[in-house]
Amino acid sequence: AQSVTQLGSHVSVSEGALVLLRCNYSSSVPPYLFWYVQYPNQGLQLLLKYTTGATLVKGINGFEAEFKKSETSFHLTKPSAHMSDAAEYFCAVTPSGAGSYQLTFGKGTKLSVIP
Amino acid sequence: GAGVSQSPSNKVTEKGKDVELRCDPISGHTALYWYRQSLGQGLEFLIYFQGNSAPDKSGLPSDRFSAERTGGSVSTLTIQRTQQEDSAVYLCASSLGGGGNYNEQFFGPGTRLTVL
Numbered sequence: 240a241q242s243v244t245q246l247g248s249h250v251s252v253s254e255g256a257l258v259l260l261r262c263n264y265s266s267s268v269p270p271y272l273f274w275y276v277q278y279p280n281q282g283l284q285l286l287l288k289y290t291t292g293a294t295l296v297k298g299i300n301g302f303e304a305e306f307k308k309s310e311t312s313f314h315l316t317k318p319s320a321h322m323s324d325a326a327e328y329f330c331a332v333t334p335s336g337a338g339s340y341q342l343t344f345g346k347g348t349k350l351s352v353i354p
Numbered sequence: 355g356a357g358v359s360q361s362p363s364n365k366v367t368e369k370g371k372d373v374e375l376r377c378d379p380i381s382g383h384t385a386l387y388w389y390r391q392s393l394g395q396g397l398e399f400l401i402y403f404q405g406n407s408a409p410d411k412s413g414l415p416s417d418r419f420s421a422e423r424t425g426g427s428v429s430t431l432t433i434q435r436t437q438q439e440d441s442a443v444y445l446c447a448s449s450l451g452g453g454g455n456y457n458e459q460f461f462g463p464g465t466r467l468t469v470l
Contacts, residue, residue, distance in 0.1 A: 271456050282358070282445060282461035290456050329397060333456065340385065340449075341410070342459065344397035 241266045243330050245345035253353045258302075258317040260348050262330030265311065270332040272313040273342070274304055277327045286328075289313065290335070300324070325352045356380070358462035360446050366468045367436055375431040375465045379448030386429050387449075387459060388421060392442035400444075403429065404451070436469045443467070 246261040264270060271290045275283040287298025294306040300323075304315045313330060330345040359378045367373050379386050388400040399413040403423045414420070418437075423429040433440055443466050447459040 275461075280463070282463045283447075284461070285458055288456070288458070331397075340387070340402055340404070341399045341413070342387075342389075342397075343399070346396045 241270060241332050241334065241343045243332055243343055243345035245328075245330050245348050247348050248346065249349045249351065251351040251353055252320045254322055255319050258315070258320045258324065258350065260315040260328050260330075260350065262304075262313045262315065262345060263311055264313065264330075264332050266332060266334070269306075269308055269335060271335050272304075272306060273331040273333075274298065274302070274313075274315050275329045275331060275344075276300075277329065277347075279326075283329065286315070320350075320352045322352050322354065325350055358446055358448050358460055360444075360462040360465050362465060363463065364466045364468075366470065368470050369438060370435055372432065372434045373436055373467065375433075375444050375467070377429045377431070377446030377448075377462060379427065379429070379446070380460055382450070383448035383460075384426065384451050385449045385457065385459075386423055387447040388429070388431050389445045389447065390415075390442045391445055391464070395442075397445070400431070433467075436467075438469050441467055441469045 242265045244263045273288045274286040289306045297303045302317045327349045329347045331342045361376045384405045386403045401421045402410040418434045421431045443464040445464045447461045449457040449459045
């Protein structure tokens with residue numbers, strides 16, 4: 240069984256500061272990994288994903304994440320926070336390879352950006 | 355093009371009543387998923403449809419929950435005899451296909467269900 244742990248249900252950063260949202264997974268084999276963002280009263284939007292290849296993946300809105308197999312981590316970062324980044328962020332996994340489809344989500348991290 | 359749409363956006367019902375939630379996937383997407391987002395449990399997988407294959411119902415929490423997908427397109431999630439613990443946001447997603455090389459799931463805005 241897979242699981243996802245997001246450290247910190249709430250994170251506050253100042254505008255212009257580094258954003259770091261942590262995600263660790265538990266899986267017998269490296270899964271596919273995702274970060275989704277949810278703005279208030281909206282659905283989930285995919286920020287970025289790791290399936291195969293380069294372990295540093297870049298996504299939309301200046302976000303990036305690095306898959307570290309040895310640490311079973313997939314932390315999300317952005318060099319400089321913007322007010323529009325305030326939202327809830329979810330890390331998710333699905334088993335790699337054929338037949339995978341069900342996403343397992345972390346509990347989410349609500350990001351606040353302080354002017 | 356249009357994204358995934360869900361209706362109603364909000365539903366308030368009384369305990370014991372049945373409710374139906376609707377999902378219109380993106381045209382051409384053969385895979386459709388339902389998830390539930392609640393304060394206590396976070397985001398949970400409920401059910402998955404892929405083409406004409408039998409659905410994966412492994413995430414449905416009880417036999418009060420059922421879903422169908424007619425004509426390989428629109429899906430309806432039905433909750434019978436609603437309970438207060440059913441209060442949550444129900445999210446629908448669709449993708450070009452299921453499994454194999456991962457196909458991105460596109461999410462709808464959700465239906466917020468409140469059971470009084």
